[in-house]
Amino acid sequence: MEDLLRRFCAYGIECKDHEGHTHDWVTLLPEVQLAYNRSQHSTTGKKPSLIEKGWNPLLPVDRLKKNLLTIHPKAKDFHEIWKRACGTASKCIAEAKEYNKQRWDKSHMEPDFKEGGQVLGSTLNLNNLKGPKKMRDSFLGTLIIIKLIVKNAVEV
Known part of the structure; x- marks a missing residue:
């Protein structure tokens, strides 16, 4: 998460709508x-919103009627800025995942x-041993x- 936010803030985007109002990375954090x-x-293997809430949030584009003839210019600007911010955030997520995997x-x-x-x-995690901690043995031996449970977990 830290790497994602660093990437979005450092290499983020600045968008201007048709009126010249600038939207910097701070105003685009909800898109991230x-x-x-x-x-x-x-x-x-699941999306955090699905795990936390049990459903995926709907986007405004999911609710729009497809047969609208005219779209308000501010709505169109917002949609373009939103698409660009989400695209940049998705790219930052992918880069952060790859960087953390390599590290x-x-x-x-x-x-x-x-x-x-x-x-x-x-x-280390046995708390039923007696005596001062620094006098205890570090290892059982x-x-x-006996059995392999998964690649890095065994039964002894």
Whole structure:
């Protein structure tokens, strides 16, 4: 999220309507929020608005009648600015996702666990050990892998 906002603010857009009124990135933040909430996330495979509310928000364009003959100039300007802001926000979301994926992949490797292999058991999250924390052992010792649950989770 931080990277998305940084990209949108730094490389964002400035739009002017037909009257010369400027819309900078601050006034276009609702479009960023809408684009973010309507984008599918790799972790859940769903859109945040669908997870949070149970439905996807409708856009003004979803409610417009397709057979209108005339469109007010301000509405047309707003629609163009809105489309451009949403497009820029979507591009920033994609770039932020790719950047974060590359940064994560650079410093993390897939573990090579096999059934019957050995792993070192940590005492970091065990809170039932007695004595002062700095006097406790850091590891339980080597444990044998009984079953692979997923790539990075095992039963010992």
